[in-house]
Amino acid sequence: MDNYRAAIAEVLFDESRIAQAVEEMAGAIALEFSGKPLLVVGVLKGALFIFADLVRAIARQPDGPSALSTDTMWASSYGESTRSSGEVHLRKDISVPILGRHLLLVDDIVDNGRTMQYLRELLAQRGPASIRCAALLEKPERRLVDVPLDYVGLRCPNEFVVGYGLDYRELYRNLPYIARLKPESFAPEHQ
Ligand code: PRP
Numbered sequence: 001m002d003n004y005r006a007a008i009a010e011v012l013f014d015e016s017r018i019a020q021a022v023e024e025m026a027g028a029i030a031l032e033f034s035g036k037p038l039l040v041v042g043v044l045k046g047a048l049f050i051f052a053d054l055v056r057a058i059a060r061q062p063d064g065p066s067a068l069s070t071d072t073m074w075a076s077s078y079g080e081s082t083r084s085s086g087e088v089h090l091r092k093d094i095s096v097p098i099l100g101r102h103l104l105l106v107d108d109i110v111d112n113g114r115t116m117q118y119l120r121e122l123l124a125q126r127g128p129a130s131i132r133c134a135a136l137l138e139k140p141e142r143r144l145v146d147v148p149l150d151y152v153g154l155r156c157p158n159e160f161v162v163g164y165g166l167d168y169r170e171l172y173r174n175l176p177y178i179a180r181l182k183p184e185s186f187a188p189e190h191q
Contacts, residue, residue, distance in 0.1 A: 004171060007185035013154055013178040018136070018164060021153030022050065025134060026057030028151055029104065030064035032132070038065040038102050041094055043119065044074040046108035048173070049165045050136040050153075054106055071096055075115050082160045082168065082190045088118040099127045108165040109137040109156065110149060117147040136164070137178070154178075 013021075029038075040058075042051030051072070058064050074092035103123060110116050116133050123131055134151035141158040156178075162168050163175030168186070172179075 007172075007181055008175075009180045009182040009185075011177045011179045012157070012159075012161060013164075015176045017154070018176075018178065019053075021136065022053045022057050025136075025151045025153050026054055026061055029054075029132075029134070030058055030061035033065040033102060033104075034063045035066050036102055037067040037069070038104055039069050039071065039096070039098065040104045040106060041123075042070070042072045043105065043107040043115065044072050044092065045076075045173070046165045046167070047106050048108075050108050051106050054134070069096070073119060075119060077115060082186065086114070088115050090118075090122070094123075097126070098123060100129050103128045103131045104134055105131065106134045108135065109139070109161075110135040110147070110152075111139050111142050112144040113147045114145055116149070117145045120147060137161070137166075 040055050055068060055070055058068060071094040072092065073090070073094055075088050075090050077086070077088045105116065105119055107116060116135070120131055120133060132150040133148060135149055136153040137156040138149060138152045139156045139158055159180050160168070161178050161180055162172035163178045165173050166178065167173045168181060
């Protein structure tokens, strides 16, 4: 499609709604980790924008963490499809030891929950002081595994959404809002 904006059927969460959700998450996180050092781990690639916005929003909160460090992991299970392969592939690990540290995992969306569960269990084996999980979006109707979500920004309807980090075939991640695509915007095998 020439103009990718023409592929959008409906904006579900606009920029200001997302910003408000990020601010609320940051306030709650700052409260829990007030005066404590925190390592925030963003789950690439989808969490690119929520990770960047959330760590800066935490910095704006009064009485937040005593120190905040960042790292990233890369996990993927969707490939080019709109459906999860059911298998999570770890493509990049964090690069720092986490023994005794407070950790916050940040993802853009928790769908069936396998990605967050996989990463949480992997990191738990390394002896952190605590692990919390945050996601900008969750789709409660799609959950297949029971992973605790400590901070959730927005509840998402059971639809395939793009924007603000979420992609379809690596497109649309850069949209500043979260939207539903028109059915004809999917490749024929996904319609
Ligand atoms: C997406 C998203 C989450 C995961 C959620 O990643 O960014 O990490 O799926 O799905 P789940 O709860 O069903 O496991 P994806 O595998 O598409 O990789 P990407 O972030 O690189 O696009």
